[in-house]
Amino acid sequence: MSVLFSSAIQYSTAQDSEGTVVRDSQTVLLEGKTLPANDYIHLYDATPYMIKAGHVAAKLPCDSKSETSLKVLIGQAPNLKPADLELLKELSKPGAMCIYHVDVESTKQVNGTITDIALQNPTNKEVKFAPTATIVIGVDEIMPGAEEAGAMGNMSMGNSTG
Template sequence: MNTKQMLIALLVIGAGLAMVNSLNVVLASGGSMEKNPNATVVRDSFTVLGPKAILANDYLHLYDTTPYMIMNGHVAAKLPCDSNSETEIQILIGKAPNLKPAELEYIQELSTPGKLCLYHVDLVSEHGEDVDGGIITDVAVANPTDSRKYLPFGSSIVIGVNEIMPLEMEASSHD
């Protein structure tokens, strides 16, 4: 390879790297401009794997973004379930100390009723007063029963957070 061919090859490689870097920036920002100038785009995740025990009427606190609220996120939980695909385990979301059971969506294609079932819920804080638990900063897994519950081998809880915003920004935007 002569000097001219080497120079052209280096320029092509450099241009390719620049295009890949630009693509990574676009993908990291969700492919578009941020909709909320006060929000920060992040990609953070947390995974809990079984086996774990949760005491009767107790919980395991898994995730806390304080002093930020979760604007966009997701929880996927592979939990023990009965033959009707129901689980006694709850995923709690909200702003501590006001955590409430999330409305979990059952994913049939990735579940084995009577063993482990997959459920998920999107995490989206609502703008406005936190009267009804509309702001999410915390995620927990709870056992609301009177007996100890186990997350067996194969259980998992994955929490992904994509976008956060400072709590004080939310409060000051309504003054």
């Protein structure tokens, strides 16, 4: 599967004791692509840095109740969990395509480190993406320490569906 990525990076020298301000924007155009059943697309990896502040917006297929079967996963590989997506009703078309978004922020809590973002299809059916299906990832601030926050390893989704 080929996926079109568009990226814009703007670095700033603004630093505090906790992080560095950056502006990294990744746009993933999904039109015409297929996400196999029980599989995922790894969209973003900030390692060796943690994402201190960021945002994800996703325009995805949805049912008549504005729910999508797809999951945006966040965390530090291999420990990714589904993000709590918020529906943007004004920009959504229930039964067709809906827009969701979530703020992304690493914390000092156990499993609070975010370095990776992925899109998962936890269903037993492949998903073929319609025109305008997109994911936009914006990273505003990063900080070092991802290696100390958790063990590095191969990414697996394990039981990430719930």
